[in-house]
Amino acid sequence: MSSNRKLVLYIATSLDGYIATEDDSLEWLFKIEGEGDNGYSEFYNTVDTILIGRRTYDWIIEKEKGNFPYKNKKCYVFSKSEKGKNENVEFINQDVVEFTNKIKRQDGGNIWLVGGGVLLNSFIKERLVDEFVITISPTLIGHGIPLFKKNDFELELKLKGLRRFNQFVELHYEVK
Numbered sequence: 001m002s003s004n005r006k007l008v009l010y011i012a013t014s015l016d017g018y019i020a021t022e023d024d025s026l027e028w029l030f031k032i033e034g035e036g037d038n039g040y041s042e043f044y045n046t047v048d049t050i051l052i053g054r055r056t057y058d059w060i061i062e063k064e065k066g067n068f069p070y071k072n073k074k075c076y077v078f079s080k081s082e083k084g085k086n087e088n089v090e091f092i093n094q095d096v097v098e099f100t101n102k103i104k105r106q107d108g109g110n111i112w113l114v115g116g117g118v119l120l121n122s123f124i125k126e127r128l129v130d131e132f133v134i135t136i137s138p139t140l141i142g143h144g145i146p147l148f149k150k151n152d153f154e155l156e157l158k159l160k161g162l163r164r165f166n167q168f169v170e171l172h173y174e175v176k
Helices: 040-044 054-063 096-105 117-125
Strands: 007-014 018-020 047-053 074-078 089-092 110-114 131-137 157-165 168-175
Touching (some): 007 117, 054 074, 074 096, 096 110, 110 117, 131 157
Parallel strands (some): 007 110, 047 074, 047 110
């Protein structure tokens, strides 16, 4: 483990760029035939810290019926209303840049940014994401929750790797 930690967005998206339907469903994703866990375990073993937005956290708790899937990792949830911690996560109501840079300077494994939307947008805008690992599903949703919000900045990436998991394609980029 080192203090050269990378913040990585690891996420699946439809071919037309949506991470969920408008009602937060991921059913379209589970209809596609993958290969094993599509590289998830391999990635998961590289991280020891997870950053989550409040909406994504609430979705995880609801879908997992309270069985939090990341119990063996240090998890932070960015929330404007919730404070403190519970047995699984610590709620953070701090400046995203300051908090993230503090964590990146600490010793440890990589940091996983879970979810998209508003939190992802602020991380990209502040150039906090070091790598993007995006798995593309051969599905067109047509509308829903987009992976990337419209914004007024550019971010150049360099392709680091490309893998196929049956019907899924994983693109691995690093920020230039």
